[in-house]
Amino acid sequence: MNEKPNLRMLGAYFRLLMPYWDKSVLSLLCVGICVIFGMVSPLITMLLIDYAYPNQDLFLLTFLVFFGIVIFFFNTFFSDVSEYFDTFIHQTLAIDLRKRFFARLLRLPLRFHYEKQVGDLMVRVTDDIDTIVDTVSEVIPVFLKTIFQLVALLLICISIDWTLTLLALVGIPLYFVQTGFFAGRFAHVQEKSQKKESEVYTFYQEKMSNVKTIKSFNQELYETDRLIDKLKGLFKLVRENLFLAFFNSFFDAMLVTLWISFLTWYGGYRVISGHITIGEVMAILTYLGQIHQPFMDFGAVYKSLISSLVSVQRVEEIMNGHPEAYYDTKSFVLFQIEGKIKFEEVGFHYPETDEYILKDVTLTANPGEITALCGASGAGKSTIIDLLLRFIEPTDGKIFIDNYDLQKISLMTLRANISIVSQDVIIFSGSIRENLQYGCKVVDEARMVQSAKDAEIHEFIMSLPDGYDTVIGEGVLGLSGGQRQRLSVARALYRNVKILILDEATSALDSITESKLYQNMKERIKDKTVLMITHRPSTLRNASKIYVIAENEISESGTFDKLLAKKGDFYKFYQAQLQESEEKIEEKIDLIKYKKKIAREKEKKTRAKKAMKLSALEKKVLKLYYDDGETYAKIGKELNMEPYDISLIRKSAKDKLDRMKELEIEE
């Protein structure tokens, strides 16, 4: 259950400012000096009007001008320094908060990531954190500056004319009323905008990662229309926000103008009645003109504070999430293991339902063996892998690695002992070397090359201009599905851990490459426990033991030959897969035939194109006959030929031209 956002939640973020206390203090001192220096100008004007001009005092005039320059120099310097420190704190705080958020996000259980939309998380890590950082880094300095400025202004104004000052203060409560009125509405719109923005980000992210599907379904226009619908929703909120800002600033300006106008009249009255001098009224009106600024700043800070509470709640949802490695402190540390995996009557269902995804699963995977899991899609094979990696916890039963209860093993060391090659291979942007060494602290060049060789990818890497330093990833060098899978296998082999999981790891490879790969791996995996999920009949032959999963439980187990002979679930599964493979092969043959047919037709057309070319004589005859309307006799005379020959040439050239039109050949 989420706590309603409150200032206490935001207060925790202010503690992040502690490491920068020295810079904050310096910045505040600079701000204080700037506030005092900012007050000097009206007083200088007052002295000029009341002393220098009426007394024709040239020395005082010169002194005051130089004094003004000195004040300007210090004011500019301290203002810039304060801005520098504020930016420094702002940037460092943003990095710090993003680091904490990202670290926490990666520690949250996989289920959380399945449930959340990536776009939404993107908005949280960017916009929401920016809003919080803006508020946290600005609130204290602006608040203190505002208080300081207000006190200084009031003291000076009271010392000049207290009645005018007291009258000026009457307008202040009105300002608070209107600020409070708008702040609540701004927060409401802000909350809706953040949600909408998350939706748009999610939409972008989802569509951009599935461009292929969109194109294949011809849905480019449909998706663009959907985006426009979403953007319209967002735009509506932006307009709402804009209208609010417009009314807010209008009322702000109206209030200030009416207030200052009244004070100007009253100040003039005080001069005429002889209570204050012209210089004093000029100074006090300048100050009273400035007095609304602290209130406006205060109002802006208050609004930003209220708006940031929405962001705080969204970020806190992640920060307060229960991290995966929470129980790790009292766990066993797996150091050197043999890699024996044992499932004992393991069952799993999600907390919100009683429907089991896996029931009574008992299996053993021994070191030095390849244990295969097979079964129809959705039977629960991948759930077994998720349980082994502790992405999810079993509802019933226990899982052991070398007789250590999995739940009591440190999560970090558990995953450090398992390498997984999944069907959806993820290649990170970076060099091939970085991708192969991902997750390994020790760099072993020879082992990396050997792993690539065993995964049948070394030759391909060496054919690239920069070899292992070639940069791959989005927008750089794209790899085919097979190359990605081989790279992923090489990465898993390089990690050299005791347990290797191959989840449809060779599905994109052809049978010959796959067979070579398993041949190469034999030596490398002889002391490892290999758990393999596959649909491919050819891959299943490599397994020492096969577990068949049907209807969420293990229906059969045994060696390949034994299971086939039994003619049970495995036999049916194997036959179905075999048939599918054969159908796929037939499809491939049809495709090759079709491609050959297209190539032949293309070649024929090219040849026809060459043969169809009109000669210069034919072109001339056609032009004279059709364009100029000459007779055969006249053309014959012009070309020094018999009219009969000209008629033959005309006929053959016309036929050629018609055929060329048929074949869409341009002349």
Add this chain to the structure above:
Amino acid sequence: MSGPVKRMLNTMFSEDMAKQSFFVEMLTLVVFALLAFVIIWLASYKIPITAPQDGQRVVIEQKNIFELLLSKKE
């Protein structure tokens, strides 16, 4: 450029934020000290305010700038 000045400029434009901010902190403290000296001098210096009287300039008041800024003309 000589050694200390070059070093100072290098630090000022350093990509190392910690180094740069330390430099700015030190510079700020130096300017604070300079400001203190200026304030002390301004406080000790009495400005002679003169006015024309009988064709001559006569000193009517002597105040430092702060007294002058905060004083109220009678």
